[in-house]
Amino acid sequence: MARPIWTGTLSFGLLNVPIRLMSGERRNDIHFRMLDQRSNTPVRYERVNADTGEEVPWKDIVKAFEYQKGSYVVLEEEDIRNAASDAHETVEIDAFVDGADIAPAYYEKPYVLLPAKKAEKGYVLLRETLKKTGKVGIARVVIRTKEYLAAVMPQGNALMMNILRYQAEVVDADEYELPEKAAGDYRITSREMEMAKELIESMSGKWKPEAYHDEFRAKLRAAIEKRLKSKGVTTTVEEEERTPENATTNVVDFMALLKKSIGAKTRTPAIKEVATKKSAAKKAPAKTAPAKKTAAKKAPGNKAAARKAPARRRAS
Template structure:
C-alpha cells in the first residue's frame, strides 16, 4: 500500500481536518539506462569539480545562486526552509471560488487528501459542501522545500488537491500570433459552421477514460520483450519510499467552529501561540541579520580569489 507523502491538517476557517497527503498519479513511463555499447555496462554520471576534475562527494555539495556571471551566493537548507511558509504540514484554504473559474493551464499535479482516523466528519462536511455550492478551495501547501498554490475540490468520495501553477509560470497566449478576428474574416461560412457542428455532434459521446491507452508504450514494451528473448540486458532499479504516520484526532464541535468562523470572518486557522511566533520571528530576523553581516567579509575574499584565479 502506498505511503503518505506527509500527514497534517486541512484547514478552512477555524476547522482543522487531520489528513494524509497521498499521490494521485501513477508513473508508467519506460525508463532507460545509458550503457557502454562495447561491454553493455551502465554509464555512471559523477559530480566533478570544474577546475580540478576531481569527483566531489555529496557531503561537500552545496546549493548556490549565480547572481552574476561567475559569482555565487551559497545557501544552506536552513536558508531555503526559512523562505517557506511556517505551515509545513497544513493545506490552508484562503478562499473559495467557482469551480469553472480556473483555466486548465493552471492545473499541474493531483493528490488525494485522505482523512486520518476519526476525522471523517469534517472531511465529508467539506466535500459535500463543495459539491453543493460548486466551489473550489484555493489553498497554500508546503511540500518538501517548496510552497505551492493548490485547488481543493471534490471528486466522487474523495477530496482532490491539485497543485496549481503561479501566473508567472504561464506564457500569455497574446505572446503568440493567434487568429483573433471574427470567423467571417477567415471566410468561414455559416454553412461550414453548421456542418462542423453536425460532425462534432455525430462524434460526441461520454468520457470513458478506460477506453484509452498509451499505445506507444504498449508497442515499445513488446519491442523490449522481443529483445529480451534474444540478447537483452536486464537491470534492477530500487525506488525510495517516503514514510509517514497517522495524525491524531479529537472530537470537534463543528457547528460552533463554523458559526465562529462566519461571525469573525476568519479565513485562516486561529494561532494559539501568535505572540510566541511573532517573538520567534523577530529573534530569527536578528540572527539572520547577524549572520549576513558576518558573511560579508568572507564573500569579498571569495570574490577576490575568483578574480585572482581568472587573472592567473
C-alpha cells in the same frame, strides 16, 4: 498499499481535518540506463570539479545562485527551509472561489486527500459543501521544502488537491499572434459552420478515460519483454500512521467551530498579503558577500565505471 507523502491537517476557518496526502498520478514512463556497448557496463555520471578534475563528494556540495555571469552566492539549507511556510503539514485554505474561474492552464499536479482515522465527518462536510456550492478551496501547502499554491475540490467520494501554477508561470495566449477577427473575415461560410457542428455532434460521446491508452509505451514494453530472461522482485514497506496533535475528529462540535469561524471574520487573505508585503519592504536586505567564483561542471575523461551490471534487466 501506497504510502502517504505526509500526514497532516486540512484547515479552513477553525476546523482542522486530519488527512493523509497521497499521490494522484501514476507515471508509466519507461526509463533507460546508458551502457558502454563494449562491455555492457553502466555509464556513470559523476560530480567533478571543473578546475581539478576530481570527483566531489555530496558532503562538499552546496547550492548557489548565479546572480551574474560567473558570480555566485551560496545558500545554506536553512535559508531554503525558512523561505517556505512554517505549516509543513497543513493544507491551509485561504479562500473559496468558483471552480469555473480557474483556467485549465493553472492545474499542474494532482493529489488525493484521505481522511485520517475518526476524521470522516469533517472530510465529508467539506466535500459535500463544495459540491453543492460549486466552490473550490484555494490553499497553500508545503511539500518537502517548497511552498505551493493549490486548489482543493471534490471528485466523486474524494477530495482532490491540485497544485496550481502561479500567474507568472502561465504564458498568456495573447502574447502569440492569434486569429482575432470574426469568422466571416476568414471566408468561413455559414454552411461550413453547420457542417462542422454536425461533424462534432456525430463524434460526440461521454468522456471515458479508460478507452485511451499509451500505444507507444505498450509497443515499447512488448519489445522489451521479448528480450527479458529474468524477473525482478518488488518489496513494500508499510509505515505506521500517526494522527497530528490538536486535530479535529468526528467527536468535535463542528457547529460551534463553524459559527466561531464565521463570527471571527479573520479570513482576509488579500489584506493579509498586502500587509505582509509592506512589512517586508520596510526591512533592509542583509548584505551578502558573493561567494568565490566556481566553475561549471564538465564531464570526466575516460574514467571507468566502478561496478559492472548485467546487460539485460527487467523494466519496472
